Amino acid sequence: MQEPLVQQIDDNTACVNTSEKVHPWWYNLKYALVGIIFGIVFYKAEIISWFRIQEMFRLQSFHMYGIIGTAVVLGAISVFIIKRMNIKTIHGEKITIADKEFNKGQIFGGLLFGCGWAITGACPGPLFAHIGAGFFAILIVIASAVAGTWVYGYFRDKLPH
DSSP states (O other), X not given: OOOOOOOOOOXXXXXXXXXXXXXXXXXXXXXXXXXXXXXXXXXXXXXXOHHHHXXXXXXXXXXXHHHHHHHHHHHHHHHHHXXXXXXXXXXXXXXXXXXXXXXXXXHHHHHHHHHHHHHHSOOSTTHHHHHHTTOTXXXXXXXXXXXXXXXXXXXXXXXXX
């Protein structure tokens, strides 16, 4: 039986929830299935469409704003319900949603994220849906995202937070 992972918590940790339960490797296949369904929905709703993303950044269409706005409202309602009703995980573990503090790095990070999104026509969520749709040039974007994440991790202690 595997030992549960011990989580290191510091002041900048975004998520402090970890499960103490240990499951076999095949237990996570349900997440792959949900991811595949999520990718199909993204494709059918044109969320991964470069054209739709360019329309959004040029303020020419409400399509993406409507989808993003709906997701934000649904997420806010979900967090409110989780906090208000003390909802637990499917395994009965308490869900803790820590309050976040604002810092100037969020502005810089958001601008950098938005520029990358506008240039590539893809945000991190649907990158793999692009591959499933046959847009293999997105592999360059995925490699760049991984490299950028590595660079951030390397310089994280030296960056303003």
